[in-house]
Structures are given as structure tokens and as C-alpha cells.
Amino acid sequence: MGTDMHALGADPAARPGPADPLNLREFQAAAKSTVDPVYYDYLAGGAWDEVTLRDNEAAFGRLSLLPRVLRGHEKRELDVSLFGCPASSPVLISPTAFHRLVHPEGERATARAAAATGTIMVVSMAATVAVGDIAAAAREAAPEGGPALWFQLYLQPDREVTEALVARATAAGARALVVTVDSPVFGTHERDRRNGFLDLPAGMACENMRGLPGGEPDAVRPIAMSPRICWADVDWLRRSTSLPVLLKGVVHPEDARLALRHGVDGLVLSNHGGRQLDTVPATIDLLPDIVAAVGGRIPVILDGGVRRGTDVVKALALGASAVGIGRPVLWGLAVDGERGVRRVLDLLRDEVDTALALCGAASPRDLTPDLVRGRP
Numbered sequence: 095m096g097t098d099m100h101a102l103g104a105d106p107a108a109r110p111g112p113a114d115p116l117n118l119r120e121f122q123a124a125a126k127s128t129v130d131p132v133y134y135d136y137l138a139g140g141a142w143d144e145v146t147l148r149d150n151e152a153a154f155g156r157l158s159l160l161p162r163v164l165r166g167h168e169k170r171e172l173d174v175s176l177f178g179c180p181a182s183s184p185v186l187i188s189p190t191a192f193h194r195l196v197h198p199e200g201e202r203a204t205a206r207a208a209a210a211t212g213t214i215m216v217v218s219m220a221a222t223v224a225v226g227d228i229a230a231a232a233r234e235a236a237p238e239g240g241p242a243l244w245f246q247l248y249l250q251p252d253r254e255v256t257e258a259l260v261a262r263a264t265a266a267g268a269r270a271l272v273v274t275v276d277s278p279v280f281g282t283h284e285r286d287r288r289n290g291f292l293d294l295p296a297g298m299a300c301e302n303m304r305g306l307p308g309g310e311p312d313a314v315r316p317i318a319m320s321p322r323i324c325w326a327d328v329d330w331l332r333r334s335t336s337l338p339v340l341l342k343g344v345v346h347p348e349d350a351r352l353a354l355r356h357g358v359d360g361l362v363l364s365n366h367g368g369r370q371l372d373t374v375p376a377t378i379d380l381l382p383d384i385v386a387a388v389g390g391r392i393p394v395i396l397d398g399g400v401r402r403g404t405d406v407v408k409a410l411a412l413g414a415s416a417v418g419i420g421r422p423v424l425w426g427l428a429v430d431g432e433r434g435v436r437r438v439l440d441l442l443r444d445e446v447d448t449a450l451a452l453c454g455a456a457s458p459r460d461l462t463p464d465l466v467r468g469r470p
């Protein structure tokens with residue numbers, strides 16, 4: 095057969111076995127059957143009625159792609175560069191807490207998969223492995239070039255604590271700070287309340303919070319989500335680090351404009367995967383307004399509900415510089431540790447490559463808003 099009907103077939107080692115998940119949805123199903131149902135609910139759940147959680151995915155389905163033909167490209171170029179970090183695809187790993195809940199290696203395994211595939215990983219402040227140890231694992235997997243890790247931060251009311259966290263992340267080699275601003279309080283996850291999942295099991299902790307100023311040397315400080323945090327705190331952070339500062343969780347165009355005025359370097363358009371304020375619109379529906387507000391001055395990264403290469407292509411066509419995935423990484427980790435995460439990242443990259451080709455695009459730069467239509 096002349097076409098590469100099954101491109102994976104060329105390399106027997108890469109060929110999936112009959113039971114291997116073939117797409118992210120199949121990874122979700124496989125994760126659901128292996129993860130403790132209480133932990134699975136924690137990963138899967140959203141806030142209150144989970145309207146936003148469902149809509150993030152549904153909204154991609156309400157958009158169609160209108161491809162161009164006969165564009166004469168040889169092959170695709172998926173690489174992107176964000177804040178000086180080269181990445182092999184426009185898909186990055188959004189920060190998610192508690193990876194050791196689903197795999198004993200936790201964030202170490204995720205970081206190895208990220209490094210091996212050339213993917214940017216945003217390390218959660220609520221990681222169950224310390225950022226320095228995550229960076230060491232990433233370096234082992236890809237010694238050349240260093241790890242492309244960014245660090246996610248909840249600004250703490252005690253600035254000394256935030257300063258110490260930033261110092262740790264910087265020392266570990268983090269290349270950007272992602273400040274999550276959609277969490278003045280923690281969203282209400284009723285699945286977790288029903289299940290009584292209120293704390294990490296014994297032997298697991300938020301390791302980045304260990305031994306911070308104002309506490310005992312080995313004590314783990316609770317992560318504060320504080321409604322007192324305001325733009326002045328962003329200004330302070332901007333002054334106190336030379337790393338790029340991104341805000342994650344800006345959804346109102348006026349806040350996007352404010353972010354520009356406060357010298358922010360990038361935005362992650364996110365509704366926290368539907369886990370904070372319920373009934374916020376799907377991120378893909380918000381994207382055109384945020385892109386217009388920013389006017390190309392800083393990159394906009396979108397996350398929430400990205401499950402297929404076509405979702406990635408829609409977001410890039412509507413002006414995102416890259417997208418993030420949250421839950422799918424945890425599904426891969428739960429199913430097969432580092433290998434599972436690699437497979438999730440590779441599958442999505444292959445889908446993006448094929449979808450680009452079918453759109454007549456040779457790279458994300460060729461994607462324009464006219465390729466996306468609302469369904470009638």
C-alpha cells in the first residue's frame with residue numbers, strides 16, 4: 095500500500111498492542127479502571143454542578159474545521175519556542191497536584207516523559223515531589239539542554255514564603271513562573287466531600303512546602319489560597335524575579351488588559367479545568383476575546399478540555415500560542431507511569447501532525463481563524 099495508512103506500523107516497537115489505548119479517551123477509560131475510585135473522582139471532578147467541566151470539552155465539539163487544499167507542503171513542523179524554551183509540539187503539561195496519588199514515582203515519572211519528548215512541564219506548587227528532585231529526574235532523561243520546567247505558584251499572603259518558593263524553583267532551573275489567579279478560595283468539589291477525600295494519604299505531602307520560613311525545618315506548610323491577593327502582589331513578584339511571569343486563570347478581557355499594564359509576560363487562559371468557579375464559559379469560547387484584548391503583545395496559552403489533535407488545531411487557529419493538558423497526563427501516568435505519559439504526549443502530537451496536514455498547514459503558524467467555524 096502506497097499510503098502510510100498506519101505510520102506506527104513501520105516500527106514494531108512503537109506498534110501498540112491490542113490492549114494499548116489508542117487515544118486520550120481510551121487512556122481515561124484505562125485510568126478509571128485502575129485508579130482508586132476516590133482518587134479518580136478527585137482527578138475527574140469539577141466544582142459544584144460541573145457545568146464548566148463538561149463545557150470545556152463540549153465547546154470544542156461545537157466548532158468545525160474548514161481545511162484548505164492543494165497547499166503543496168512536504169511535511170509538518172510542530173516545534174514551538176515559548177519564553178526561550180524550545181518544545182517539540184505546541185502542547186504543554188498544565189500543572190496538576192499530587193501525581194503520587196496515581197503512581198509511586200509521581201512527578202518524577204511525568205518529568206522524565208516530558209524531557210524525553212521535548213515537552214514543557216509546568217510543575218505544580220502542590221507537587222508530591224520537590225521541584226529540585228523533579229528537575230533532577232528530567233535532567234537524567236534528557237541531559238542535553240536542561241529541563242524545560244516552569245513552576246506554578248499560588249501567591250502566598252506571607253511574601254517571605256513566596257520568595258522562598260521562587261528561590262527554590264529558580265535554583266531547580268525553572269524557566270518561567272505561572273501564577274494561578276483563579277483561586278482566591280478553593281472551589282467546592284462535591285465528589286471529594288461525598289468521598290471524604292480531604293487530605294493526602296500518609297507518606298505523601300506537598301514537598302515544595304516543606305521547611306519554608308517561619309516553620310520547623312521539616313514541617314510542611316499548608317498552601318494558602320487567599321482572597322487578599324491583588325495586582326500589587328503581581329507587581330511585587332514582577333519586581334522580585336527576572337523569570338517570565340505568566341498569569342493562569344485570567345478569563346475576563348479587562349483582566350487580560352490589566353495583565354499587560356502590570357508587565358505580565360504571558361497568559362494561560364484557563365478555568366482550572368472547571369474546578370474553581372462553575373459556569374465560567376469554556377476556554378475555547380473565551381479565546382477570541384482574550385486574543386483580541388492582548389493584541390499579539392504576549393503569548394496566550396489555553397487549557398481545558400483538550401483531548402484531540404483537532405482541539406489543539408482549533409485553539410491555535412483562534413490565536414493560542416500553545417495549549418496545555420491537565421487530566422490526560424494523569425491518565426497516562428496512572429496507566430503506565432513514565433511510558434504512559436510519553437504515550438499520551440506522542441499520541442496527541444501525532445494527531446496534531448495529521449490534523450495540520452489535513453488542514454493544509456505545514457506548521458501552527460499557517461493556522462488562521464478562517465479555518466474554524468461554529469456549527470450551525
Ligand SMILES: Cc1cc2nc3c(=O)[nH]c(=O)nc-3n(C[C@H](O)[C@H](O)[C@H](O)COP(=O)(O)O)c2cc1C
Pocket residue numbers: 136137138150188189190191218219220246274342364365366367368369397398399400418419420421422
Ligand atoms: C487533579 C488536578 C489537579 C490540579 N492541580 C492544579 C494545581 O495544583 N495548580 C493549578 O494551577 N492548576 C491545577 N489544576 C488545573 C490544571 O492546571 C488545568 O487548568 C486543567 O486541568 C486543564 O483542564 P483539563 O484537565 O481538561 O486538561 C489541576 C487540575 C486537576 C484535574
Ligand SMILES: CCCCC(=O)C(=O)O
Pocket residue numbers: 191220317366369
Ligand atoms: C492545593 C492543591 C491545589 C490543587 C488544585 O488546584 C486542584 O485540585 O484543582
